[in-house]
Amino acid sequence: MEKIRIGVIGIGDISDVYLNNLKKYDAVEVVACASRGLEKAQRKAAQHGIPKAYASGAEVIADPDIDLILNLTTPQAHYEYNLAALKAGKHVYTEKPLAMTYEQGKELVSLAREKGLLIGCAPDTFLGGRLQNIRELIDSGKLGRITGGGAYFVGHGHEFHHPAPAFFYQPGAGPLYDMGPYYMTALLSLLGPVKRVCAMTTKAGETRTVPSGPSKGQVLPVDVDTHINAILEFACGSIVTLTCSFDVWDSELPRMELYGTEGTVLIDEKDPISGPNLFGGDTLLRTPAQYRWADPERRPENVETPWTVVPNAHPFNSVSHEENPRGIGLVDMVYAMHNHRAPRASGDMALHSLEVMECILKSAHEHVFCEPETTFERPAPLPLDFPNSEN
Ligand SMILES: NC(=O)c1ccc[n+]([C@@H]2O[C@H](COP(=O)([O-])OP(=O)(O)OC[C@H]3O[C@@H](n4cnc5c(N)ncnc54)[C@H](O)[C@@H]3O)[C@@H](O)[C@H]2O)c1
Structure with missing residues (x-):
């Protein structure tokens, strides 16, 4: 080849x-x-x-x-x-x-x-081991029908770690267009296209001052919304809350969870810049059998229910920042070209993601529900032996 x-x-x-x-x-x-x-x-x-x-x-x-x-x-x-x-x-x-x-x-x-x-x-993080594992849970029917979910990215902006952070506060970025695509693409790859959107947005201030690093002291104009709350209704019927914020000093978030009729699946991250923007990590599951209120013995004591770690045989499941396989979406696209099949990190899915993000801002600014006009085919799951699975 x-x-x-x-x-x-x-x-x-x-x-x-x-x-x-x-x-x-x-x-x-x-x-x-x-x-x-x-x-x-x-x-x-x-x-x-x-x-x-x-x-x-x-x-x-x-x-x-x-x-x-x-x-x-x-x-x-x-x-x-x-x-x-x-x-x-x-x-x-x-x-x-x-x-x-x-x-x-x-x-x-x-x-x-x-x-x-x-x-x-990009992002191609939905091809990572954890999101592919969740995809398998959904496709196998083990979670039942996905009624809803929550995708929450919160932090206090990239000026704490990026050497040149001004662009994050300009149109085309902000928490919605910068971090939103990770959460959005994860959801799109799992649930398919979005049918309808409503949202509200705000911002904590008109400027930010870079606290450290090579741009320390630089005052950045904030020309984007920095706190976004949206509700996404998917064509498959699931309703998901999406929060993207650069205005949160600290919290128990970020996390992303999906609520199926047969269980809840969780991506839980304490590092405020990880989550569906990284490739790997545990897939955590709770099933109806674990439901605290189903057990009269445990009900009064508010006992913490453990999460089950779902076994994961998928590649690209490292949690290390160093082993960050960004670019596998490009490699997949090249194999798609040779093998005359659809690429997974496709322009069609990215366009839908972009339209949904624009719908979120339209809904917030014009106080309307917004329905995207685009759609896309859910990308095929990544084979366990990718790229050896390709000719
Ligand atoms: N930094 C990260 O951790 C990270 C992670 C994932 C994705 N991304 C994405 O990668 C992209 C780049 O981010 P980055 O953090 O590397 O930014 P950066 O500012 O560090 O680098 C951007 C590069 O683009 C060049 N550039 C900008 N405008 C240009 C122009 N008009 N013509 C030619 N070159 C131009 C700059 O000179 C610079 O070399 C963004 O879309 C960002 O969302 C960044």
């Missing part, structure tokens, strides 16, 4: 994770990287043994030796480069969100379709 040659645009904080992971897969080869300065690109190229370095995204896109553009720029530059790459006949895999607006996303997905190119989008 011929390797797909990748050109990377944007070589900031997340780029090493991708560049280290992509080296593990024979199906792909990173042949060029670009930054807004040649020196920075040359340093990154030398660090990872990448043959070519360019001073601009436009130069990578123009390189005839590149088949696919991996867009790791900040969200505000996603649309511009994704569009230019497709126009130049390159496949695209982009960090989230697909674009800043639904209209832009729609243009990208239809252009890709028109030109017979693939466009895929």
